[in-house]
Amino acid sequence: MTETTTQDTDRSETAGASSDSQTRSQPGAGTESTPETWTDYEFEGEPKMAVSGLDVYYGDDQALDDISIEIPEKSVTALIGPSGCGKSTFLRCLNRMNDRIRGANVDGTVTFEGKNIYQEALDLVELRKRVGMVFQAPNPFPKSIRDNVAYGPRKHGKVRTDFLAKLTGRDDSEREDEIVERSLKQAALWDEVKDRLDDNALGLSGGQQQRLCIARCLAVDPEVILMDEPASALDPIATAKIEDLIEDLAEDYTVVIVTHNMQQAARISDQTAVFLTGGELVEYGDTDQVFEDPQSQRVEDYITGKFG
DSSP states (O other), X not given: OTTTGGGOOOOOOOOEEOSSEEEEEOTTSOEEEEEGGGTOOOOSSOOSEEEEEEEEEETTEEXXXXXXXXXXXXXXXXXXXXXXXXXXXXXXXXXXXXXXSTTEEEEEEEEETTEETTSTXXXXXXXXHHEEEEOSSOOOOSSBXXXXXXXXXXXXXXXXXXXXXXXXXXXXXXXXXXXXXXHHHHTTOHHHHTTOTTSBGGGSOHHHHHHHHHHHHHTTOOSEEEEESTTTTSXXXXXXXHHHXXXXXXXXXXXXXXXSOHHHHHHHOSEEEEEETTTEEEEEEEHHHHHHSOSOHHHHHHHTTSOO
C-alpha cells in the first residue's frame, strides 16, 4: 500500500539469544539484554488480539524479529519507535494487509478472538471488515460524503438502495441514512456536514477528510480499528479533534495506533509498545510506566531524544 511502505525499509540486526533474553546492539552504548518480562504486559480479561513469534521479511530484509504481544479489548495501544523499526509493518500484520505487498513473508501467529488469522481459507474481506484500517493520508473516494460512508454497508450487503431493491419493495434507504448519521456522529463530523451530505468529499478539509475515513471504517461495525499515523498530516487543531475522537472510540472499540509523536502516545494511549531498530519489540506496558520509568536504557534514550 503506498500510504505506508515508506516507513518499512527495515533491516535485520545480528543478535544472540538465550531462553529468556536477547542481547541487542544499543545505539551508541554497547549492548543491552532484553528480558521477556519487559514485553510481558499483564492486564485483566482476555486479549482481543494476540501475536506470537512474529517474523516478517521483505525479500532478504527482516522487518520484524520474533514479536509477541497481547492487545487488550476496548483500549488504545500505541506503537512508537524510530522510522524503519517495523511499526507499520506490524500494524498491517493485524489484518493481513501485508498480503498485498510483493515479497512480504510473514511467519508466526496472529489471533483475533482466539482464531489464527493466518490460517488457510480465511475470509479476508470479513477479517478486514472486523479489523478496519485508517491510513496516514486521508483517502476519501471522489464521491459524495454520503456515498463514502455508505460504501462499506452497500458492498457488504448490509443495505440495498438500487433500482431492483426499490422495485421489489426491499429498499433500505432509511437504514442507510441511519448508518450514515450514526457513523458521522461517532466520527465527530455530523454537525459539520449534515447539511451537505451530497457534496463531494474531496471538498472537505484535511482533518474533516480523515474523520470521514474514520466514519467510513465505523460504518461496517468493526471491532478493532488500526490507525497508521492518522494525524501526522494535520494541523494542531485537527490533530486535537482526532485525539479526542480516538479516546471516545476506545469506549466501544479496540484501537491500535502507530505514531511518531511521543506526546500524542502519552496523551491518548492506555498501553505503549516500543519498537527499535531491527524490528525488535523492546518494551511494552502501561503508558505511564513506559514514559516515566522505562525498564530499557535504549527506550529511555529514545524517549528523551538521545537517538531516533
